[in-house]
Amino acid sequence: MTAPDxxxxxxxxxxxxxxxxxxxxxxxxxxxxxxxxxxxxKWPGIREAIPGITNLMLTFATPPRELDALIxxxxxxxxxAEGLTIGGREIRLPVTYGGEIxxxxxxxxxxxxxSVDDVVSIHAAPLYTVFALGSHPGYCxxxxxxxxxxxxxxxxxxxxxxxGSVSIGGSQTGVSASPGPSGWHAIGHTSWTFFDPSWPxxxxxxxxxxIRFEIERVIR
Amino acid sequence: MIEIxxxxxxxxxxxxxxxDQYRFGVGTSGAMDDVALRAGNILLGNDENSAGIEIPMxxxxxxxxxxxxFALTGADVEAEIAGRVIPPWWRxxxxxxxxxxxxxxxxxxxxxxxxxxxxxxxxxxxSRSTQxxxxxxxxxxxxxxxxxxxxxxxSTATIGxxxxxxxxITLVRPNATPDETVVRVVIAGExxxxxxxxxxxxxxxxxxxxxxxxxxxxRLQGPAxxxxxxxxxxxxxxxxxxxxxxxxxxxxxxxxxxxxSGGYPKIATVIRxxxxxxxxxRLGGKLRFEQTAYTDALAAEAEMSAYLDRLRTxxxxxxxxxxxxxx
Numbered sequence: 001m002t003a004p005d006x007x008x009x010x011x012x013x014x015x016x017x018x019x020x021x022x023x024x025x026x027x028x029x030x031x032x033x034x035x036x037x038x039x040x041x042k043w044p045g046i047r048e049a050i051p052g053i054t055n056l057m058l059t060f061a062t063p064p065r066e067l068d069a070l071i072x073x074x075x076x077x078x079x080x081a082e083g084l085t086i087g088g089r090e091i092r093l094p095v096t097y098g099g100e101i102x103x104x105x106x107x108x109x110x111x112x113x114x115s116v117d118d119v120v121s122i123h124a125a126p127l128y129t130v131f132a133l134g135s136h137p138g139y140c141x142x143x144x145x146x147x148x149x150x151x152x153x154x155x156x157x158x159x160x161x162x163x164g165s166v167s168i169g170g171s172q173t174g175v176s177a178s179p180g181p182s183g184w185h186a187i188g189h190t191s192w193t194f195f196d197p198s199w200p201x202x203x204x205x206x207x208x209x210x211i212r213f214e215i216e217r218v219i220r
Numbered sequence: 221m222i223e224i225x226x227x228x229x230x231x232x233x234x235x236x237x238x239x240d241q242y243r244f245g246v247g248t249s250g251a252m253d254d255v256a257l258r259a260g261n262i263l264l265g266n267d268e269n270s271a272g273i274e275i276p277m278x279x280x281x282x283x284x285x286x287x288x289x290f291a292l293t294g295a296d297v298e299a300e301i302a303g304r305v306i307p308p309w310w311r312x313x314x315x316x317x318x319x320x321x322x323x324x325x326x327x328x329x330x331x332x333x334x335x336x337x338x339x340x341x342x343x344x345x346x347s348r349s350t351q352x353x354x355x356x357x358x359x360x361x362x363x364x365x366x367x368x369x370x371x372x373x374x375s376t377a378t379i380g381x382x383x384x385x386x387x388x389i390t391l392v393r394p395n396a397t398p399d400e401t402v403v404r405v406v407i408a409g410e411x412x413x414x415x416x417x418x419x420x421x422x423x424x425x426x427x428x429x430x431x432x433x434x435x436x437x438x439r440l441q442g443p444a445x446x447x448x449x450x451x452x453x454x455x456x457x458x459x460x461x462x463x464x465x466x467x468x469x470x471x472x473x474x475x476x477x478x479x480x481s482g483g484y485p486k487i488a489t490v491i492r493x494x495x496x497x498x499x500x501x502r503l504g505g506k507l508r509f510e511q512t513a514y515t516d517a518l519a520a521e522a523e524m525s526a527y528l529d530r531l532r533t534x535x536x537x538x539x540x541x542x543x544x545x546x547x
Contacts, residue, residue: 057457134481
């Protein structure tokens, strides 16, 4: 279970189990996770199969009496998983970089040895893929950020970061869907709505969708 | 309906929780002591998932807008209605206009007030629990305030006074003391990343529950427990009960309003059968962890279910006896 090229499987008490894939944080691995999630969500006793970043959490409707069969099914499922290509929709998100909400824009530039304009153009260049939803309602973990604008998470999280904050945490970026605590660095904001419990599907985006940030304004 | 007259701290409407919305980033919410909420609903003949009020701080006062049965379960509280004292783990009957005052909580951390028929707020994404971060569910997605008037489902059941044995007595742990809660945990993914001496420290320490503990998480204070080399995980799903170790080495137990994913190393997870004990552990109190195997954790869940089954049977027998006598 701990060999470096094999998946790691561990318990989250009696409520859930965590499957962590070996290998890189990239789209091909994530596509296999989506595939395994689609398969595992149909297994008896499984309430939900929730993709994370190259990992998968299974929550139990009924905790299995014994785990060996489930572990074997996950390992076999991973080996058999062909990457699932989801033809998601592409969202264009206008972003105001900098300003009061994006107040860490300058410190990210300083940390990375870049100008503010460089950080903005590097951040807005890629087509990002929604890898997974998690953290808080409607929040999307995005893959595809340029490593040149990597900045380690805060040692002490902020008590309250604004909803719509566009932030960088380590080599990941994302947009918070509602106000709340955050250990990431906000470089801008957007007014898009990511979550509404009254929608038929409460989250606006799903794994496989893509986001392109559009530079609406840069406040220096 | 009921009218909130005064409230201290974040009291909220909760049912058992929202369990199948993780894929949208929506956590469980729900009663911190689910055993107490179930017991209250069993006493009243309600569906066990009916919504009640979770009261973490006192005093708390409300007025009944019509005749109604209610129950108080969870923490040991001092309460009275219309001059009568109401013991905890007890159901009683209120008349229109009666004022219920919950005054003091000598033991435990959360009291549950349930009502015959349950609080009638809309189901949102499969639950009536309050989702604070996204401000939905419960009563307008927020903590209760004085002046709030909550609708209750009409219940025609006429029921007399009745008490049941509190969970903390029936399900008492042999090694618990009044000021130290002992909870069983199953080791988690990064346990082996801690040196044997650090692991031993985690088990032997009596962890202090800091004032920063709430429905989101219980932040503990004690000797620093750090992995041999720093561990930063890719973001992955987590559930209530997961014990994370942030860089400062002070454990955080994720609770009902926690984020649905995280990246800190996880040393262990509080088992489902003991999570309510954390919900009843007071700020400033002590907590100790006891390692248990997965199969023993399932046995502990079966024990909890057996206790609730006994409550159901006892309440039903009392009703049947009453019906026989009155017919």
